[in-house]
Amino acid sequence: MARTASLSGFPEWLPQERLVELHVLDTLRKTFELHGFSSIETRAVETVGQLLRKGEIDKEVYGLSRLQEDEDGGEGGKSDKADPNALALHFDLTVPFARYVVENAGYLAFPFRRYQIQKVWRGERPQEGRAREFTQADIDVVGDGELPFRYDVEIALVIAEALSALPIPDFRLRINNRKLAEGFYRGIGLTDTAGVLRSIDKLEKIGEAKVAELLRSELGATDEQAALALKLASIRTEDTSFVAQVRALGVSDELLEEGLSELEQVIEAAVQRAPGKVVADLSIARGLDYYTGTVVETVLVGHEQLGSICSGGRYDALASKGNRKFPGVGLSIGVTRLVSRILSQEFATASRSVPTAVLVALNNDDSWSAAQDVAAQLRGRGIATEVAAKAEKFGKQIKFADRRGIPFVWFTDDDGKHQVKDIRTGEQVDADPASWEPSPEDLHVRITTR
């Protein structure tokens, strides 16, 4: 991470850094598949109409246009907001997934569980932890018509398990419920619940006093209403005691009760199955309009300023086809944000920078084909092997391996006698290409964590 991206906001990794990213991606994939999530990918491109359907973050969308005019004589397709059929890059994986579900509903078995690991693009001002091109890893479950609340619980647990398997510091899922918050606001007489949520969402940025001011000036809240809304947002418990704390505020509302019960179920299960990983945090609002119940943000303990590394929630109305509704719940891990931090803090490093375990040296220039035979035997047993391209002096060939980070060099003399040298220790032993194996630690690149 000595380097900076040559295009601001578009990070690229060196090969040894990419190995850490691959480890993260492989670990996530494995965890998601063990929990029965199917892989899908959606195209990188959506129509502007589809992306802006929920009308939120249009500022950040990259439109596409052909550099040259069309052969048909049509314009080059200048992307603009006015043309809903213009193309643009997706800014998250939830909106494209909802579109995919609606389009393919006839071919999917519901509840449909999928994971999706892809790049997304946002034309935001780049800063630490915020790139313009970045990878997200999402899991979602979507039902046909209805989706039992239990999936909200399950999704949180799967994510806690997935994050626990990564080379990152301790983390906390901070969970709230939109019904709880909205019901509470309604119960105290604040009817523009979306407006209150937007103000509460600014708590960490601007502080309590300014949020109270916003609630009074923009939403017409009394001092007492503002104080109660802030009191609710200050509740944060590692167990289900938040329920009693909310009840103590003396507000009654049907939706509030529903939200309390849902959040209680999530926290109760988490206390048991993912102890210490989850908190009820009633300040969590999430900016996006499409969430309707559970909402989640996740912080790395000690790295809170990095922002949320995993967010999402329940959306009951994002996808529909006529009268048919597809409610869903999902969470999205910010892979690039995590990997950036892993690399900059050296939470994990690769044991070597190439997959290669063995370089087969050349005795003379005519031995290349025989060397390929040796390499093929080793590869046949899963040992990554390269063959030298030139019959340089052995010292030079060893240096070549050393420079590339390859631990073993294989020699075959003119009589066909094989030896292998561990160039780190200098130890050289007789070896049979049909049976020799490196130690398990040297077979593959290992990711070592600190």
Place this chain on the structure above:
Amino acid sequence: MARTASLSGFPEWLPQERLVELHVLDTLRKTFELHGFSSIETRAVETVGQLLRKGEIDKEVYGLSRLQEDEDGGEGGKSDKADPNALALHFDLTVPFARYVVENAGYLAFPFRRYQIQKVWRGERPQEGRAREFTQADIDVVGDGELPFRYDVEIALVIAEALSALPIPDFRLRINNRKLAEGFYRGIGLTDTAGVLRSIDKLEKIGEAKVAELLRSELGATDEQAALALKLASIRTEDTSFVAQVRALGVSDELLEEGLSELEQVIEAAVQRAPGKVVADLSIARGLDYYTGTVVETVLVGHEQLGSICSGGRYDALASKGNRKFPGVGLSIGVTRLVSRILSQEFATASRSVPTAVLVALNNDDSWSAAQDVAAQLRGRGIATEVAAKAEKFGKQIKFADRRGIPFVWFTDDDGKHQVKDIRTGEQVDADPASWEPSPEDLHVRITTR
């Protein structure tokens, strides 16, 4: 593949189709890593100046622009060719790779071997085998200053091995050499060798008569010169006998000799190490300017009209930094083109559509947590497992598994007795969550080929 893409040219796969694609991607990755290639990814976005440096396929490039104007008051960044700093999506992985090598030269060990599997975009008219968004899988070796010719041989052999591991019909790498062709043209007095190559490249599309006409009218060739150029392009041999056939045309040129010797080396090694997979085909030209020696196209036998499924070659001058040159050789597999064909012809299918091997049924609604314990034990031994969300009648839970394609359902009665049912055969047996295993065929999704 009953469905058509909802955006023409932007294919998306159903979950069971995606499993086939994942199998292809995993197989390629494994082969490439066994041969010591490191994974990298480059950003999807390059500057227009970088992309059009070789000034070829500008028609096909998608420019990017923010949908809204910049907050700075600057324009929304309308992409146009006049502004070399404007952003656009990459149309291949070779040009971005060359840029990456130059930028990171100080951090890479040369010869640098990398594989890169990513999406690319071209605004071409979509048709069978040609999408606007598609995945390429590239391997390249790049040297610092020089790169031994042996890598040209090696790259062809690695690709032949990788393709052989895929669920596709037999294939042929059709290999030529630019030096051979250019030297020959020069030797017969045609000095605009690039122009001749461009005409020869049209052979399959427009036929010999029209190419001869082009050579005469556009390049001032005599009847005899045109006939000789076509004669060269008609040579196609499965062994090194092309050398004698070229020599029989009686043309002498230094560059021609160099090209003959290089192509002979590739074909000689391929006859031995990848018998039947490679032909010397002197009609292969490759449109792109940056190739300087070996050029390769690949056809699926019996599916020639699909176009090349793997192309590339040697480029000695694509990447440079001042006086420092980074010659390279690489090949690029058209993954989306291959997967489309595999799916439409059912060359391979997934044994089930979900990763899940076991559904743990719920005895009653309170048993969810106990069911999760069973699931965790199974997952701990690598068995992908889901837990039912509702304690419906067992018949309904079995139907649920059947609908999702899950082969086994797990039952735990109130006394804690465990049984597992293979819902395909109906066989139900006692089982211990700490030790039960499905058969190896049922453990993971298998890709079966025909």
